[in-house]
Amino acid sequence: MLWNPAGLGRVAKPEVTLSHVALFEDTISDLGVAAFPLRAWGGAALGYLRQSSGGFERRTGPLDSPTAFSITQTALLAGWGRSFAVLPFPARAGVAVKLVNEKIDTFGASGSGADLGFGVDPLPRLQLGLLVQNALAPRLTFRSVPQKYPRTVDATGAYTLGNPKGLHAVAALRMVSTGDEGRRVGGGAELWYDALAAVRLGADGRGWTTGVGFKLGNFHIDYAAMLQDLGTAHQMSLRVQFGQTREELEALIQRGIQKFTKDEARRLARAYVASAERYQEEGNYPRAINDLEAAALWAPDDVLVSRKLQELTSQVEQTVQRQILERTTLLAEQQFKRGNWIASQTHWRSVLDLEPANARARDTLTRIEHILAERAEQEAAERVAQAQRAERAQREAAEQAAQARRVERSRKEALALVAAGEAALLEGRYDDAAARSIAAFKVVPGLPEADSLREKAQRERALALKRLLAEGERFHENKLFQKAIDSFQAALALDSRSQAARDGVARAREAARPELGAAARKQIEKTYYLAVDAYLKGRYQEASRHLDDIFKLDLSDENARKLKEKVEAALKLEAR
Template sequence: MKSIRQIALWLALAATLASGTALASSDAGRESQFSIGSGVRPLGMGGGFVGLSDDASAVFWNQAALSSLDGQEINLMHVTLLEGSIYDVVTYVYPNPKLGGFGFSFMRLGTGDIIRRQDWNDMGEFSYSTWQFLVAYGRTLEGGYQVGTALKIVNQSLDSKSAYGVGMDLSFYKNVYKNLSVGVLFQDVIAPHLRLEDATEITPTTISAGIGLKKLSFGRGFEHNVGLSLEKTEDRSLKLRVGLESVYHKYLALRAGYDRDNMAFGIGIYYQRLHFDYAYKFLDGLADSHRLGMTIAVGMPVSEKLRREKELESARGSSLILEDRRRQFHFFKELGDKYYRANNLDSAYAYYQRATAFNEEDHDVRNRLAQIDNSRNILLEKARLSATERKAIPSSLDAYYAQAELFYSKGSYAAALDVINEALDMEPDNQKFIALRDQIFTARDAEIRRMTDEAVRAEREGRYADAITSYNRILELSPGNVAVKQLVAKTGTELHNFQLISKGAELFSLGNLSDARRRFEEVIKTDPDNVVALEYMERINRLMKESTELEVLQKDEKVWKIYLNALEYFRNGDYEKAIELWNEVLKFYPGNKNTLNNIEQAKLRLQSK
């Protein structure tokens, strides 16, 4: 690669030196009085800056490049021309990484002390000047293409006469490969019309196209920039501008170029945020031209701003992720507490386990998990002892009656009825046991009616888990009860599918996709058109193919910002906006677990409002 760069540099040098003779012939067409250009640095390189345009002079050479400048600059230029004529330029640029690049430039060409003569008599002196003020803007589009424009107000004054006109430039710019950039400028595409008395002057349109090679690093301590432009003005032949700049250790620059008709040379000195430039151009048959300039860097460079913004965004992301982990932990802990209070230990255990994924060190959750494990062991031991005790029931009917009453008082209707049935097997007409059995039937039926009402109400309010709990409790109370059998017969497959869907949804929310899929497949076997099961199956199939972790989002700067913004909306209570942004994330990463879980939580928060 080094040899290719060296060849490119030597070709640029050869073109610079050879073009002096190749394009030295002049033509008689008109051109803008501001065709000298802007910026001492570009002029020292022959003005081959349309494809380079990496400083404040881009306001003149290629406005599209304004959006890629690295900071604010004020550029001053002073040029001496023949017969005391002076050409001055003041330029200010303000690039913004989000809004684009803005630029303003005032350019003035003038001469004074012109002797007024009438009939060979000296009638005093007068002056001539022309100036233009440019307001420029450049923006980067998708794919790295840059476009720009400049609106210009032009004035021409001769003695006491003055005229104004308005014009516009249009430009394009693109960094095509590493250090290589190209640009096109349509100058005065809307041409200013200046009318002084009966004479009207129309600025001709100029089209320029160029390439730039930037920061070619070879030669110890040197960086090289090469610019080449072809320029075509109406009624004039094609012109060449080409130049080379070599910068040594970023404090001394040497420049050479060919500016359409003559050679130009320049030098630049860099001191902290100040740049001092000088350029010299040979003019055939006229006094040579000296150009002086100074550039002042203002404010923080764009690259430094972006670096700091990225650091702040990273810190903000870390803070939001920590906050999100705390929120996720409390969400699952609260669910665990809810089911623990309802004595639904299996569900409580599952949600406490999910909570530990976000905070393994929380003592409350760890203690609850230990308590549930302990409770499970106690229940197993009780079940073992209960079976043993049932076998050791004394044959005495009084003991049977006392045992039945004990089960009844604890709400264990099925166990109480089992004891009564055993006693009635021994003495079928025992009225004491029959009365107790009727009493238990009445209490059990009342409990069934209450649980049925709760189940229907829960189902109507969308609390399906509570409804399933109530239905299961009814079946536990009276597995052979006619009313329960009628309810089961009425709901039949629908109730069974409902239970499967509820369990599948719970498994889906816990991330157990394979078990959830098995339950939804079982639903579809009996109800192929079940919309809920089909929707869950589609989501599971997609997730199982494209499941992603949070780290994947963090690597995608654009999507990561959307994700973090959604977290902020969630934190501020704007759940609908958070869901909207998280759905945007899912368009890029449809299987991201964190995003899907966040959407579910936001929906739950909306329902609880």
């Protein structure tokens, strides 16, 4: 914690460190630190540091008797460090807070501060560290002027040579910068033999340092002698660790049994038990059970090992069952909230299989059964309604299809009438064309083709009427009165309300009336009666010849004209 609080991130098991330094001129320094791991949160430490110097004399005047006094400095320390995996290589960071107290004779002052530490391992054998001591510097006020601790930046690097499990050496380089004192560079090396004993040698600008270290299990003893101008300082430290790390237990287990004796087997069994306890603390129950089973094999008569194995196995089974129960309950609740009743029902039944007395599962299953029953009724009703809708839709579709067929037939019929009307127009039968358009309208109201035919028939009729009237006038001017009469009568046939046609017929007949004598008139009268007699007896050809004889004498004979129309009509019917 003093050298670099980032190192607390590497604390693997609880430990206590005691250090005593005997300096020159009755100056001693004592340190006590307790460190402990925090698993995923790194490691923490608490410490106490005390340094005292005695043998000082104080006089009020030159001739006064001296009075002895001492200087004492103490500090309460608390630190935390953690390793991080944010970089592509291992990294550490830590902080140490301190509450310092300094006493000179009868005067004392206190203050607080903090140190920051960082460390990285860019290479497997290379370690770099940075300590900012007094990053938050304590301020001590003895009388009126505060005294601030100087800030120190300490950068270090160490490289390991050789096999760390055998003979290996560590070379270190250090550079320290303190306030206005400038920089100080130092270095050193230590030689280890199988991590059991070490020899150390180092130097900086103030002198040389040498020392040795020994390690026996969890006990570490170190001695150092600092050779300086003012004398030699001696430092003794003892570090005691508690328990075994997983790596140490695995190494012990890998070495296996050394002697095939009961004591050696029990020792190995204890190692397996300790390893199992570590795995159990970490929540790795399968590895813990494996190690306890191995311990039971090495110590089959150890009741404690067997009991631990049974308890852990039972605990794991209960834990697994509880986890499965909690997970299944959670899934059942989630599916219930989402309305997935079948899935929720399946999960709740699994909960009942795991815990038959689970009242919540029973109540929820009852609710689900009611919901499913209601849903089944709703689905049945919906199926009936759906079938009815389908039947109704089918009927409507059939009706629509029939209606479409009827519409299509009507359209075809109407178009056939329109086609017949078009043919009648070509033959000049305008009334027939108009009648066809009206009939088409009755079959398909609003049919565009029928409307077009009607307009066309009206337009053609008007043109024909105009043409016949003009033709009758030309014939009348040329004294072709019979042709004029025929044209005007044809115009009347197109439009019986045409006054111009009526007037034209009357004018042409009047102009065509000859000056007949009494004999001619008697001949016409006799011939007319012969025509009437033939018509009434159904001899239409004979009646037509008699009427033609009358027209040779008098084209304007109205009675003969009317009878002629009837005869022609009868001939047409007879021809059909």
